[in-house]
Amino acid sequence: xxxxxxxxxxxxxxxxxxxxxxxxxxxxxxxxxxxxxxxxxxxxxxxxxxxxxxxxxxxxxxxxxxxxxxxxxxxxxxxxxxxxxxxxxxxxxxxxxxxxxxxxxxxxxxxxxxxxxxxxxxxxxxxxxxxxxxxxxxxxxxxxxxxxxxxxxxxxxxxxxxxxxxxxxxxxxxxxxxxxxxxxxxxxxxxxxxxxxxxxxxxxxxxxxxxxxxxxxxxxxxxxxxxxxxxxxxxxxxxxxxxxxxxxxxxxxxxxxxxxxxxxxxxxxxxxxxxxxxxxxxxxxxxxxxxxxxxxxxxxxxxxxxxxxxxxxxxxxxxxxxxxxxxxxxxxxxxxxxxxxxxxxxxxxxxxxxxxxxxxxxxxxxxxxxxxxxxxxxxxxxxxxxxxxxxxxxxxx
Numbered sequence: 001x002x003x004x005x006x007x008x009x010x011x012x013x014x015x016x017x018x019x020x021x022x023x024x025x026x027x028x029x030x031x032x033x034x035x036x037x038x039x040x041x042x043x044x045x046x047x048x049x050x051x052x053x054x055x056x057x058x059x060x061x062x063x064x065x066x067x068x069x070x071x072x073x074x075x076x077x078x079x080x081x082x083x084x085x086x087x088x089x090x091x092x093x094x095x096x097x098x099x100x101x102x103x104x105x106x107x108x109x110x111x112x113x114x115x116x117x118x119x120x121x122x123x124x125x126x127x128x129x130x131x132x133x134x135x136x137x138x139x140x141x142x143x144x145x146x147x148x149x150x151x152x153x154x155x156x157x158x159x160x161x162x163x164x165x166x167x168x169x170x171x172x173x174x175x176x177x178x179x180x181x182x183x184x185x186x187x188x189x190x191x192x193x194x195x196x197x198x199x200x201x202x203x204x205x206x207x208x209x210x211x212x213x214x215x216x217x218x219x220x221x222x223x224x225x226x227x228x229x230x231x232x233x234x235x236x237x238x239x240x241x242x243x244x245x246x247x248x249x250x251x252x253x254x255x256x257x258x259x260x261x262x263x264x265x266x267x268x269x270x271x272x273x274x275x276x277x278x279x280x281x282x283x284x285x286x287x288x289x290x291x292x293x294x295x296x297x298x299x300x301x302x303x304x305x306x307x308x309x310x311x312x313x314x315x316x317x318x319x320x321x322x323x324x325x326x327x328x329x330x331x332x333x334x335x336x337x338x339x340x341x342x343x344x345x346x347x348x349x350x351x352x353x354x355x356x357x358x359x360x361x362x363x364x365x366x367x368x369x370x371x372x373x374x375x376x377x378x379x380x381x382x383x384x385x386x387x388x389x390x391x392x393x394x395x396x397x
Contacts, residue, residue: 008326008381014373015194018255019262025254035249037063038221044253049200049226051260056175056183058202060209060227063248064216067164067186070199071099071134073246074160074182077211078132080105085130087157089118090344090358091332091365092136096162097350100134107134107350111358116290116304116365117143119358120151127155135159137166137176139304139367142296145171145179160184167192168267170297177202182212187252190369192267192299193259195252206233214238217245266372267299273370273379274300280383281305286394287387288364301371306364307390314393315366321389327382333363341367 018026029035029044037045045063053061064070080086082104088096091112100107108129111119116139123133133152135143152159159180163169166176167185177183182205185191187198203209210233213222222234259266281289288306292298307315312333319329330341337346343362344352370379 006325006381006385008378008385010326010374010378012328012369012371014371015189016372018194019258021258022255025258026251029250029254035251037247037250037253038219038224040250041224042226044250044257045248046224046226048248048253048257048260051257052200053202053227055260055263056177056202058178058183058227059204060202060229062201062209062212062216062225062227063253064199064201065246065248066197067162067184067188067191067199068095068099068102069216069246070184070186070201071096071160071162072102073212073215073244074184074201074208075099075103075105075132075134076215076244077208078158078160078181080132084132086132086134087123087126087130088134089136089138090352090355091116091362092138092162092344093164093340094337094342094347095164096134096136097344097347101347101349107347107352109344109350109352109355111355112361114288114290114306114361115143115293116141116361118148120144120147122355123148124151127151127157131156132158132160133180134162135180136162137164137169139302140165140169140298140300141290141304142166142169142171142176142293142298144293144295145174149179164188164191165301166299168263169299172295173297181205182208187256192263192270192301193256195248195256198248198252198256206230207236210234210237211241214241215244215246217243217247219243269372270370271298271300273372273374273376274298274303276376276379277303277368277370277383280380281387284387284390284394286310287390302367302369304365304367306361307366308364309360310364311397312363314397315363318366318386318390318393321393322386325385325389327385328368329386330367332365332367
């Protein structure tokens, strides 16, 4: 069959089914009627917290309603409030600046490199503007975490890591979320564990953990948490910390615990698919793949490539032609937000000034999900389609 006739018929939004073990655990919770985390002395949520803390190597883990809630709680737990400035990535998704704005703070955007990581030179230049960095490991790309932490430590900047796309990833063997004071994760459907919606927060800090637990809506039932700091930490915080309820329930935790046990195998399966697409795209005229550093252990649940300095019309034509053959690509260069994609200047609640070098990169980024429902052969076919259609548009231009 010639490449011109090949069509991909799979779904880019279809996830794997929930494991049978997780379904059985969820049914048991529903039969008990005890869905609320504090309706049991030591239920599924507390167990998930213990297990996720052990997986990441953190002292404390807190299960919450969403990844966005985890970021908001993290900001509150380190004392960020109205009018404070918070450094964050220009290349990220809306929940990150949304979490900052949600506590009344103001995002200060830091540029993006062609590696799709935060621009460390720009970070160093802006280090004096804020005392907290909300670092987004956008689309699973890890910056040089050694240099980043050197910059932040020297400037007295507290780092909160948004690990929504890097659960299971690592830098020089250190798990994503463990370099900063706090790591925040998502278990929304398109992330590395699927609870539909939900989040997790980890830290080694007693006071941060106590404040986050109280913020999540523990009332005075914090002793029922799977991982918790000493009573003295709660004594310092419990009358000063507002209840901003955002708990995870036992049903979602029951679904997640079996998924956590197979997370490493799932991450390896994603990266195998990524490598097949990456190999198929290499050498495509006008298209640049993202080179992954040796220090990074990444999870390839999505893949990005750059169409650098292509016209808007040409990029849109590539997307149109690929879509006609069943391959759904997203572009981060559009002037208007579409679906999950947006740019830093899309968020009018967050003031920004143009960043020409970053704007050039954002206009080049094309993004594609790689669900595990795709086979390796599917991934090779997808790469052939993208290669053919991007090559045809490049040649015509």
